[in-house]
Amino acid sequence: MVQPKKSTNPAESASRVAVRNFLGPIRDLWDDPTVSEILINGPHDIFVERKGKLHKTESRFPDEDALLAAANNIAQSVGRRITTDEPRLDARLPDGSRVAVVIPPCARNGTTVSIRKFTQSKISFREYVQMGAITADGAQFLDVCMYLGKNILVSGGTGSGKTTLLGLLCARIPRGQRVIVIEDSTELKIEYDHVVFFETKQANEQGHGEVSIRDLLKSSLRLRPDRIIVGEVRSGEALELIQAMNTGHKGCMGTVHANSPEDAIVRLEALASGADAKLSERALRYQVSAAIDLIVQISRYHDGSRRVASLSEVRGQNPDGSYDVVPIFQMSRLVRKPDGSMEGKLEPMGELPSFFDEIVDNGLPFPESKFRKPTAA
Ligand SMILES: Nc1ncnc2c1ncn2[C@@H]1O[C@H](COP(=O)(O)OP(=O)(O)OP(=O)(O)O)[C@@H](O)[C@H]1O
Numbered sequence: 106m107v108q109p110k111k112s113t114n115p116a117e118s119a120s121r122v123a124v125r126n127f128l129g130p131i132r133d134l135w136d137d138p139t140v141s142e143i144l145i146n147g148p149h150d151i152f153v154e155r156k157g158k159l160h161k162t163e164s165r166f167p168d169e170d171a172l173l174a175a176a177n178n179i180a181q182s183v184g185r186r187i188t189t190d191e192p193r194l195d196a197r198l199p200d201g202s203r204v205a206v207v208i209p210p211c212a213r214n215g216t217t218v219s220i221r222k223f224t225q226s227k228i229s230f231r232e233y234v235q236m237g238a239i240t241a242d243g244a245q246f247l248d249v250c251m252y253l254g255k256n257i258l259v260s261g262g263t264g265s266g267k268t269t270l271l272g273l274l275c276a277r278i279p280r281g282q283r284v285i286v287i288e289d290s291t292e293l294k295i296e297y298d299h300v301v302f303f304e305t306k307q308a309n310e311q312g313h314g315e316v317s318i319r320d321l322l323k324s325s326l327r328l329r330p331d332r333i334i335v336g337e338v339r340s341g342e343a344l345e346l347i348q349a350m351n352t353g354h355k356g357c358m359g360t361v362h363a364n365s366p367e368d369a370i371v372r373l374e375a376l377a378s379g380a381d382a383k384l385s386e387r388a389l390r391y392q393v394s395a396a397i398d399l400i401v402q403i404s405r406y407h408d409g410s411r412r413v414a415s416l417s418e419v420r421g422q423n424p425d426g427s428y429d430v431v432p433i434f435q436m437s438r439l440v441r442k443p444d445g446s447m448e449g450k451l452e453p454m455g456e457l458p459s460f461f462d463e464i465v466d467n468g469l470p471f472p473e474s475k476f477r478k479p480t481a482a
Pocket residue numbers: 106141221222224236238261262263264265266267268269270337410411412
């Protein structure tokens with residue numbers, strides 16, 4: 106995982122200590138390296154995620170007031186407030202952890218908090234393969250696509266590992282390019298020699314001064330980017346991203362919340378159409394299908410694992426106007442093993458990508474045989 110290194114900035118470290126102090130009854134969970142997420146549903150209902158699975162804990166806050174005070178302190182530590190008028194908070198803590206809070210009256214269980222802890226471990230592509238999140242061939246195919254500057258959409262459900270994979274892909278950008286990264290709140294730390302990071306800005310208390318992903322994308326187009334990376338595409342920025350992809354910016358990437366590659370591309374279209382009502386459906390579909398080369402679908406499986414479920418090429422449109430999304434690699438049928446884990450493998454589907462000639466012409470070591478469907482045993 107390409108993630109922020111532990112901060113050596115004294116202000117950040119102090120802030121981390123301050124946040125830890127607010128957590129009181131859940132400090133042990135915060136300190137426990139095996140806990141990746143902490144989910145608080147009111148003062149007496151606290152769950153954690155370990156190895157992708159949810160567990161209820163015995164921890165509890167004395168009462169709603171104590172929990173609300175802790176949530177308020179966390180908000181203040183990042184310069185924000187939670188009040189009945191503004192009952193929601195979505196913020197990144199100084200150490201890179203993410204916190205989302207909703208308080209009553211919107212939260213019926215009482216103050217509801219989710220903390221996605223920043224994990225210190227930095228996973229490389231190789232480790233990602235070793236964890237079983239993708240096969241070596243799947244990873245190598247992604248590497249080939251990165252080298253060739255394919256436009257890639259990473260799709261998956263909430264917390265499925267989209268940002269993690271996007272970070273890993275960014276680490277494979279060939280040297281010598283200018284990369285612009287645009288995010289809502291900084292999560293991606295990319296070790297690259299020429300990278301510009303942009304982060305959105307919320308409106309001030311008077312409701313002025315908001316800078317959205319779409320605004321930043323428009324600015325970045327004037328800043329001579331080679332590749333634009335959008336942390337998460339969830340609004341009108343989809344249109345600018347598609348247009349950037351279609352106007353010579355090769356190798357752009359973004360993530361989108363969707364449960365299948367088909368849903369992902371339809372969602373991208375819907376988001377883009379919300380940005381410009383005047384664009385005809387036909388024109389937009391054409392642009393979307395021309396823009397996206399590859400969709401990487403990630404899924405969370407019942408055993409808690411997060412794995413790449415398919416790598417699909419977008420080839421254009423079918424005669425009926427739907428998108429022609431062709432799986433090149435896809436997860437085989439999953440079989441539950443006695444220990445509860447799910448066994449399955451990303452397998453080639455017997456489809457050559459339409460850009461196979463580019464793989465050959467660039468002398469990339471990914472032979473045609475790797476796309477051949479495995480023969481049944
Ligand atoms: N392949 C993997 N195996 C195990 N854990 C993983 C894997 N990929 C990501 N994770 C962990 O899962 C959590 C969620 O990952 P990530 O933030 O990348 O997901 P996301 O899909 O971007 O989430 P969101 O929908 O909130 O944006 C993190 O704690 C991350 O370290």
